[in-house]
Amino acid sequence: MNAIFFAIVAISFTVAGYRHALAPSGMAAGTSPMEVLGTAAIEGATGAVTLSLGLVGVMTLFLGLMKVAEAGGLLAVIARLVRPLMVRLFPDVPADHPAMGAMIMNLSANALGLGNAATPFGIRAMQQLDRLNPSKGTATNAMVLFLAINTSSVTLLPTGVVALRAAAGSVDPAGIVPTTLFATICSTAIAILGAMFYRRFFPGGTSVAGLAEADAPAAEGEAPAPVETGAYPLWASALALGTIFLMVPVTIVWGKAIAPWIVPGLMIGFLGYGLARKVPVYEVFVEGAKDGFQVAVRIIPFLVAILTAVAMFRASGAMDLLITPLGRLTGLFGLPAEALPMALLRPLSGSGAFGIMAAILNDPALGPDSYVGYLVSTLQGSTETTFYVVAVYFGAVQVKRMRHALWAALTADAAGIAAAVFICHLIYG
Numbered sequence: 001m002n003a004i005f006f007a008i009v010a011i012s013f014t015v016a017g018y019r020h021a022l023a024p025s026g027m028a029a030g031t032s033p034m035e036v037l038g039t040a041a042i043e044g045a046t047g048a049v050t051l052s053l054g055l056v057g058v059m060t061l062f063l064g065l066m067k068v069a070e071a072g073g074l075l076a077v078i079a080r081l082v083r084p085l086m087v088r089l090f091p092d093v094p095a096d097h098p099a100m101g102a103m104i105m106n107l108s109a110n111a112l113g114l115g116n117a118a119t120p121f122g123i124r125a126m127q128q129l130d131r132l133n134p135s136k137g138t139a140t141n142a143m144v145l146f147l148a149i150n151t152s153s154v155t156l157l158p159t160g161v162v163a164l165r166a167a168a169g170s171v172d173p174a175g176i177v178p179t180t181l182f183a184t185i186c187s188t189a190i191a192i193l194g195a196m197f198y199r200r201f202f203p204g205g206t207s208v209a210g211l212a213e214a215d216a217p218a219a220e221g222e223a224p225a226p227v228e229t230g231a232y233p234l235w236a237s238a239l240a241l242g243t244i245f246l247m248v249p250v251t252i253v254w255g256k257a258i259a260p261w262i263v264p265g266l267m268i269g270f271l272g273y274g275l276a277r278k279v280p281v282y283e284v285f286v287e288g289a290k291d292g293f294q295v296a297v298r299i300i301p302f303l304v305a306i307l308t309a310v311a312m313f314r315a316s317g318a319m320d321l322l323i324t325p326l327g328r329l330t331g332l333f334g335l336p337a338e339a340l341p342m343a344l345l346r347p348l349s350g351s352g353a354f355g356i357m358a359a360i361l362n363d364p365a366l367g368p369d370s371y372v373g374y375l376v377s378t379l380q381g382s383t384e385t386t387f388y389v390v391a392v393y394f395g396a397v398q399v400k401r402m403r404h405a406l407w408a409a410l411t412a413d414a415a416g417i418a419a420a421v422f423i424c425h426l427i428y429g
Contacts, residue, residue, distance in 0.1 A: 005309055005352075012037060012312035019317060036315050044311030047362065048304040048355075052297070057167075060289035062159040065270045067288025072277035078108040084237040089149075089192065092132065092142050092206060099128030103146055110153035122150055122389075123396045130397040134206075138401040139394065141206060145195040147393055147405050151384040152187035152412035154244070155180050157266070158381030161357075165377055168361035170368035172260060175428075176377040181247060182423045183382035187416030194411040198404035306355025314359075334421040334429065335375075338366060342376045347386040347413050354380065374428045378420040383413050 019033040079101075086104055087095045094100070102125035109118035125146060133140050139147075158180045166173035274281040313319050319341070327337020335343060338360060346353040357376045361368040368377070386409045394402060 005305060008309040008313050011318050012309070012316040015318040015321065016312075016316040033316070037312055040311040040315030041308050044308040044359075045304050047311075048307040048358075049300060052300040056293055056297070060293050062163055063291050064285040064287075064289035065266060066157075066159060067291070068274040068279060068281050068284050069270045070288075071279045071284045072274045074273065076108075078111060079104040080232045081237050081240045082107065083232075084234045085241065089145065090142050092140065093129070097128065097132070099125055099132065099142075102128055106150065107153055110150065111156050118150075119392070122393055126393045126397050130399075133397075135204065137399060138204065139399050139403045139405055141195075141199055143394075143399065144199065144403055144405040144408060145192065147390065148191040148195045148408035148412055149188060150393070151386050151389050151409045152184060152191040152416060153384075154188050155184045155381055158377075161377050161381040164354075164358060165361060165368045165373075168358075168368045170361075170373070172369060174260075174266075175369075176374060176381055178247070178250075179374065179378040179420065179423045179427060180381040181244075183378055183416050183419040185245070186419035187382060187412045190415035191408060191412035195404065195408040198407050198411075202403040204403075306352050307359055310355055310359050334425040335417070336372055338372045339375050339379070342379055343417050346379060346383045347410065353385070371424065371428050375420060375424045378424055379417060382420055383416045384409075386410060386413055 016033045016037040023032055083095075083100075083104055086100060086107075090100065090103070093103075102121050106118050106121035106125055109121060126143065129140065129143050129146065130136070132142070156177075158176065161176060161180075162173050165176070271281050271285075274284065323337045323340055327340050330340055331337060342353055342356045342360070345356060357380045360366050360376050361373055366372050368374075386406075390402065390406060390409065394400075394405070
């Protein structure tokens with residue numbers, strides 16, 4: 001991100017300086033390219049702080065609701081539902097091994113949009129999978145498949161993006177919930193197929209479930225294994241999976257009609273679930289809301305940095321030079337030039353992509369409820385910062401030979417982008 005941030009600012013300065021040198025003398029005050037660049041930098045920083053403050057309320061609302069659901073055991077319910085499927089996807093991992101529990105909890109947290117909770121489970125899963133690895137430093141098939149699924153995980157509720165859309169003044173902030181579900185189902189399916197296809201070109205990678213390794217105590221400083229979550233009957237898991245897939249055609253046909261019900265439905269559903277599970281919903285909601293306030297405040301510096309850089313990039317004219325010719329080509333396939341930077345940057349930088357999305361949602365010429373607004377919101381909610389995930393997860397277990405992991409993850413990213421373009425064009429285009 002250091003290189004990306006500096007490159008954007010440096011290119012903006014260079015292009016604006018070149019245009020300034022060619023500009024005619026006697027221009028009105030405040031209209032020269034360098035003056036426009038300076039004004040854009042200040043306005044970008046100011047707008048970033050304003051946007052962050054607007055996020056506080058919505059973030060506290062959604063994280064409060066998610067805290068109630070988590071306290072009521074919803075995460076464990078999802079984990080039990082997906083366990084039969086996970087056992088079949090990962091035949092090299094014993095069903096009762098701690099790695100299986102950690103993977104299930106990670107994917108369950110991702111499905112609920114609990115990114116902060118998902119990462120520790122993901123790292124723990126990699127550590128446990130490494131105990132089954134006969135070739136330390138080389139990714140196993142299970143590691144690669146888990147990482148590919150993680151970067152494309154089915155998302156039921158993209159809370160952060162919904163919050164940002166609400167802060168940007170959207171009349172339908174949850175309108176991306178059905179489009180994100182569709183895109184992530186497609187990208188997850190492609191991630192699984194891609195990992196299984198590519199591994200034939202990268203031999204090796206089979207795990208061994210040695211009892212000595214599986215039963216070895218946790219290393220010093222390592223968190224204890226997650227509590228075993230058990231499993232529901234296979235028919236219950238199949239019913240839940242079938243229901244999720246059934247939501248795809250429902251989304252396509254009635255997406256616009258369903259969207260206004262999502263936020264009120266989530267509130268009454270999560271709070272009602274909490275009450276049914278005897279959770280003190282008010283106290284737990286307030287506790288989760290505190291986390292939402294802290295998250296909104298923590299992202300201010302990141303938004304200031306990237307929104308300032310993006311504002312300079314646009315004001316300098318560099319954005320038009322880069323995007324206009326390429327956008328003509330992608331526009332033929334439903335990916336307009338305005339959304340192209342988001343699609344290109346998303347696998348590289350989460351904060352950078354978030355900043356570009358925020359800039360688009362707050363652009364008066366576009367806005368959150370335009371086709372581009374829906375598209376970039378869906379892209380943010382249905383794709384992952386692939387290179388960051390690869391670095392963090394494999395770095396945690398010192399894996400240097402990734403085999404086909406990056407190929408599978410990037411293929412899933414491409415599928416997610418294509419699916420997002422298709423569903424957004426179909427519903428909102």
